[in-house]
Amino acid sequence: MKLSSFVSVAALGALVSAHQANAQSSVTLYGEIDTGIQYLTHADAAGGSQLSMTTGSRQPTFFGIRATEDLGSKTSMVVNLSQVFNSNDGSQFIPGVEFSNEAYLGLTNLNFGTVTAGRHYSVLFDNxxxxxxxxxxxxSVFSDYFIPAQNFWVNNSIKYKSPEIAGLSTEFLYRFGGVAGDNRAGRVIEASLKYASGGFAGSATYSGTNGDAGMASEKDIRIAVAAKYTFESITVSGGYENISGSLQLSPAGCTYFGGVAYQVSPALNLSAEIYRYDFRGSNSSATGYVATASYSLSKRTTLYLLGGFVNNRGAANFGLNPYTTTALGQSQMGATIGVMHLF
Structure with a gap:
């Protein structure tokens, strides 16, 4: 072999090796399973009680696949596919949606932040x-529609998360409606500003959702603030949200929440919170009280007990979780005991 050819091949081999060294990749399977037994009062319009097996009461039951590839220059490709399912019967949490939790890909850079495209948790959810x-x-506060069930996840969206600088960070989301002739239909625009320092963390969030085709001029607008402070083993938190606009994914008004969590020991955590939803222009309201006890048997397995009561007045009919309702003005009490395992 000629020297020039040998040098060329060696250089090519070195280049390939360097690229392979820089382009490290990984794939991770992760998730958790949460199953419990639940008792509810006023579980139907007739006021009957219910005893059932439930799933995802403490945290959602899901599995996911996360992939990353180092592209060099502090930049990586990221992919996340995650499916929520019902552990009590194995069915999809949202029928017909294969990856109902998250499904996105994008780029992340240590200096400039992360941009992803696909199905995301909403910015309001994150904050x-x-x-x-x-x-x-x-x-929890999900019960009072602080985040409407329709807006837990946002399809067809681009999401940006900035790096934290001097405790400050931002987050933006834009959803493409995809309706010919009307770019407003189905559009979602969200933005937040966050600050964290020492034991304090707080955020302010704007969320605007336009109606679908034929209702594009209707809009649900939410402006929310929330904060928490941790004193060693105790964390105190709270938030406020103003709900306006004509779309009204939940009734126009204001909702509030406040709570405390106490890490009694490395294994035992106790928490309690109160939330309230006041409808604008009426005497309708919902007030909820929640208590939680979690005990870790190991780093991956946790026993828990949830208890809650929601008092509805007037036209309010909120249940103890965001996927159920009661009769108008009817209260509901519930308790769940269960086990959660991470993998």
Missing amino acids: TIVYDASYFAKY
Whole structure:
């Protein structure tokens, strides 16, 4: 072999090796299973009680696949596919949706942040859950439609998360409606500003959702603030949201929540919170009380007990989780005991 050819091949081999070294990739399977036994009063319009097996009461039952590839220059490709399902019968949480939790791909850079495209949690969701003392439990501020069930997830969206600078960070989301002739139909625009320092964290969020085709001029507008402060083993949190606009994914008005979580020991966590939803222009309201006890048997397995009561007045008919309702003005009490395993 000629020297020049040998040098060329060696250089090519070195280039390929360098690319392979820089382009490290990984694929991770992850998830959790949460199954419990639940008792509810006033579980139907006739006021009957219900004893049932339930899923995802403390946290959602799901599995996911996460992939990353290092592209060099502090940049990586990221992919996340996650499916929520019902562990009590194995069915899809949202029938017909294969990856109902998240489904996106994008780029992340240590200096400039992360941009992803696909199905995401809403910005309003991101900036509520971390301030919720019950953290993702069905009996929580989700029950008062602080985040409408329709807006837990946002399809056909682009999401940007900035890096944190001096404690400040931002988050934006835009959903494409995809309706010919009307770019407003189905559009969602959200933005947040967050600040964290020491034991304090807080956020302010705007969320605007236009109606679908034929209702594009109708809009649901939510402006929310939330904060928490951690004193060693105790965290105090709270939030407020103003709901306006003609679309009204939930009635126009104001909703509030406040709670406390106490890490009694490395294994035992206790939390309690109160939420209230006041309808604008009427005496209708919903007030909820929630208590949670979680005990870790290991790093991956947790026993829990949830208890809750919601008092509806007037035209309010909120249930103890965002997927159920009661008769108008009817209260509901519930309790769930269960186990959650992470993998």
